[in-house]
Amino acid sequence: MLVLVIRTLILYSTVVLSLRIMGKRQIGEMQPSELVVAIMISDLAAIPMQAIDLPLLAGIVPVLTLVITEVIMSYISLKSATIRRFITGEPSVVIYNGHINEKELKKLRFNMNDLLEELRANNFYDIADVAFAVLETNGKLSIVPKDTSRPVTVEDLNIKNPKHSSLPFTLIMDGEINQAEMTRCGRNNAWLENELKKRGIDSIKDVLLASMSGDNTLYIQKKGEEDKGV
C-alpha cells in the first residue's frame, strides 16, 4: 500500500515538474502537439502508478523524453517558420470581408453548424455582423466585427480626457500586507494604517482584501463582512 502511495507521489511530482518545464502555454490554449503530449503524459504516468511490477523509471523516462522533445520542438519553432507551420499549422480565414470561405471550411472539415456555434459562443448571433473570422491553430475562432457592429470606443465618443485605467494594486490580502505592491504604488505602511483607521479598522489582520485602483480609489473589505443580501 505504502509503495503505491510513494510511487504516486513521485509520478505526481514528475508530471507537475514536467508541466512547469513546458511552461504556461501547456495549461492554457493547447496546440496540436501540446495536446498529444498532455494526453500521452497522463497515460504514461498512470500505468506505472498502479502496476508495481513495472519499474518507476519506465514511466518517468518516457514522460521526461516527451517534455524534452516538446521544449526542444517549441524552441525550434521559435526559430524556424517552416517548422512552426509543420508543428502548429496556420490560422485559417473562414470569413473574409463578410463572406464565408467555403473552400477553407471544407478543407478544415468545419461545417456551417460549427461555424455558427463558434460565432454564438463569441457573442455574434448574426453572421451579418462579422467582417472577418479566423480559426486559430489552437481551435479558437477570432472574430473581427463589421464597423457597424463593433463596440463604441473612446475615440468614437470624442472624449477629451478619458479615465486612465491601470492595473489595481492589491495592498492587503488575507490580513497580510503585500510589500511589493506597496512599493509599486509608492505608499508606505503608515499611510495604509491611517487609511484603515479612518474606516474604523484597527488591525491589518482584520482586512480580507484592500486594493487601490489607478485613480487612487481604495477598496477595503473586512474579514467576516459579508453581503447582507446573501
Added chain:
Amino acid sequence: MRSLIISLVLAAVILTGGIFYTSMIEDISDDFSQINSELMYYVDKEDYQSALGKAEEMKKYLDEKSTLLAAMGNHEEIDEIEGTLEELTSYIKDEKKADAGSKCSSLGFLFKHLPRNFKLKAENIL
C-alpha cells in the same frame, strides 16, 4: 531559455544514464553467467558442497544488484530469477543432479536475457 537548458540537461542525463545502465547490465549478466558456469561444473562433477557455495554466492550477488536490476528491468523477470535460484538450491541440497542441471540451464538463459531488452536493436524498438 531556462526550460530549454533544463531539457538539454535532462536529455544528457537520460542518454548518459541509458548508455551507462546498459553497459552495467551487460557486466552483471556476464558475472552471473560466469558464476552459473562454475556452478554447473560443480553440479556436473557432483561436488554439491562447492555447488551450494556458488549458489549462495549467486544469491548474495543478486541481492547486491537487485536494486539496479529493478530500476529499469521488469520486476517479474527478477522474481523469476530469484524463484529459479531457490529451486536450484533445494535440488543441490537434495543432490538431484539432473534437476539442478536443468535449473542451471534456465538460469543461464535468464541471465543472458537480462541485457537483451536494453540493447538498441530493431526488435526492441518495434
